Amino acid sequence: MNRRYGLRDDQWERIKELLPGRIVVLADTLFLKSPQRIAALMMVMILCLMVYNLTQFQIRAKLGDCADTLPNQLGKPTSTPTLRWIFQLMEGIALVRIFNHQHALIHEAVSNLNDIRIKIIRLFGHTACKPGAFHQLEYPAQGSFAKVANHQTRMI
Structure with missing residues (x-):
């Protein structure tokens, strides 16, 4: 049993194809056994790339x-x-949402916003900045969290 980089042979066989510099198609890992499923996955990937490039x-x-x-x-x-x-x-x-003991929402705020992040959000257009979603939220200082006695804070 040879050891490569501290790995057993069976471990090495599983990862050697994933090393940098190799092009790997993981279609078999995703259980895409039929050509129709592979074609469908390729269409989804192309759609994702189109949305990515359009956004950029x-x-x-x-x-x-x-x-x-x-x-x-x-x-x-x-x-x-x-x-x-x-x-x-x-x-x-x-x-950041702050709830009381009855799980009713008391306060909602966006944390860790700075000028660059606000500029980026505004670059996404009026939908990202629509009233009620962006303008009406409070912007605490970067890294700060609201502290309210006897209340729970949950991040979503």
């Missing part, structure tokens, strides 16, 4: 129209951010 295009177009920028990974302004980077900038936002 629209954000870049709005930044260009406004002559505005977002910080890139190095902190320098860019008007052509990738959607992946925008998702990373948006990490950490949470909706």
Whole structure:
């Protein structure tokens, strides 16, 4: 029994195809045994890529129209951010809801918002900023949490 990187042979056989530099199709893992199911999965993947690229295009177009920028990974302004980077900038936002003992909602707030995150949300258009969903919520300071005595806080 040979050991590669501290793994047994059976463990190595399971992961060696997943190492970087290899193209792997995991269709068998997803139980896509028929050509129709594989074709359906490919259509879903293509649809996802189209939505991803359309979203990235629209954000870049709005930044260009406004002559505005977002910080890139190095902190320098860019008007052509990738959607992946925008998702990373948006990490950490949470909706904080405070309930009383009868599980009635007392207060609702968005936590961890900063100027960049608010700008990104506004770039998504009026639907993302519609009244009642974005404008009426309070924005606590970044990293702060509401503290209310005898109340429960749940993050969703």
